[in-house]
Amino acid sequence: MAMTRLADALLERLREAARLEALEKEVLLLKARVAQLEISAPVIVPVETLAPEPYQLLKPFHAVVQPVDGEYVASFYDANISASGGTQEEALANLKDMVVAAYETLTEHEGGGLGRGLEKQLQVLREFLRRRS
Amino acid sequence: MPHITKELAQKIAKKLGARIVDCSGKAHDRALVFHGGRLIAWFGIRRGSGRDLGHDHVPKQIHVHPRQARLLGQCPLERDDWIAILTEKGIL
Numbered sequence: 001m002a003m004t005r006l007a008d009a010l011l012e013r014l015r016e017a018a019r020l021e022a023l024e025k026e027v028l029l030l031k032a033r034v035a036q037l038e039i040s041a042p043v044i045v046p047v048e049t050l051a052p053e054p055y056q057l058l059k060p061f062h063a064v065v066q067p068v069d070g071e072y073v074a075s076f077y078d079a080n081i082s083a084s085g086g087t088q089e090e091a092l093a094n095l096k097d098m099v100v101a102a103y104e105t106l107t108e109h110e111g112g113g114l115g116r117g118l119e120k121q122l123q124v125l126r127e128f129l130r131r132r133s
Numbered sequence: 134m135p136h137i138t139k140e141l142a143q144k145i146a147k148k149l150g151a152r153i154v155d156c157s158g159k160a161h162d163r164a165l166v167f168h169g170g171r172l173i174a175w176f177g178i179r180r181g182s183g184r185d186l187g188h189d190h191v192p193k194q195i196h197v198h199p200r201q202a203r204l205l206g207q208c209p210l211e212r213d214d215w216i217a218i219l220t221e222k223g224i225l
Contacts, residue, residue: 068187070187071187075190082193084188084189098177115171115225
């Protein structure tokens with residue numbers, strides 16, 4: 001009788017250990033998935049200055065920085081301007097460079113020299129920045 | 134490895150007949166694409182020396198899917214096909 005009880009208790013302990021092992025595996029799997037989501041989730045960054053460029057931001061804009069194949073792409077969606085970089089910081093710095101480049105390029109060609117899409121892009125940019133006098 | 138490398142971005146610029154504006158002291162040179170005497174698209178080409186530098190921002194700048202951008206650089210898609218895509222999207 002005592003032997004049977006001991007065998008049952010042992011069996012129960014073994015089942016419990018197996019359940020714990022399965023749970024442990026599941027937790028590790030979930031942790032890995034959360035880490036992956038954290039890496040691939042887009043980051044929204046408010047941009048409040050274009051310094052040291054001689055441009056003034058009339059209102060801040062939000063840049064969306066997301067990983068793409070081991071690099072990062074930062075986008076200013078309202079103006080359809082994007083830039084790439086090896087890190088989030090580099091992508092953001094490159095985006096600022098591209099915003100200034102867009103303004104300079106488009107103002108240089110305005111007055112009949114822009115396609116419809118770029119005319120709209122310039123209109124949007126004018127809502128956000130102007131050159132310091 | 135990025136979808137669009139610097140080398141591919143340069144090929145896309147060439148395919149679209151872009152005028153390259155050298156911007157020393159800046160992070161990017163500019164590729165300007167004209168059609169009918171108007172500037173219709175532009176994108177930045179990073180000035181770093183690596184041929185594999187990421188340029189995954191280019192498809193958005195030229196209003197196409199990354200796959201179409203790759204096709205532009207790799208040959209099957211021609212400038213006229215791209216102009217047709219932009220016309221269809223109401224961008225021209």
